[in-house]
Amino acid sequence: MNQITVYTTNSCPYCVMMKNYLKEQGLPYREVNVQLDQVAANKLVATTGQLGVPQTEINGQWVLGFDPEKVMRLVK
Numbered sequence: 061m062n063q064i065t066v067y068t069t070n071s072c073p074y075c076v077m078m079k080n081y082l083k084e085q086g087l088p089y090r091e092v093n094v095q096l097d098q099v100a101a102n103k104l105v106a107t108t109g110q111l112g113v114p115q116t117e118i119n120g121q122w123v124l125g126f127d128p129e130k131v132m133r134l135v136k
Contacts, residue, residue: 061136062087062088062118062119062135062136063117063118063119063120064082064087064088064089064090064116064117064118064119064135065089065090065091065092065116065117066078066079066082066089066090066091066092066114066115066116067092067093067094067100067104067113067114067115067116067117068091068092068093068094068095068113068114069093069094069095069113070093070095070096071095072113072114074113074114074125074126075113075114077126078114078116078126078131079091079114081126081128081131082131085131085132085135087131087135089116092104094113108122108124110124112124112125114126116131118131118134118135119134119135119136121134
């Protein structure tokens, strides 16, 4: 089973697009809103070096932004 976490904010249209895409593909995910969770935001930046969202971790690999093709390459 895939382990998918989407890091989002409240006002990110690409985050909504990513979540909708995962739902359409039948891929369950966990959402972490870094706007509401500063600890998670700091950990995300420390891990990826990136400030922007969405950032999606799929089975230990990262997708930056809304990139459906990369998502499908990483899922099992």
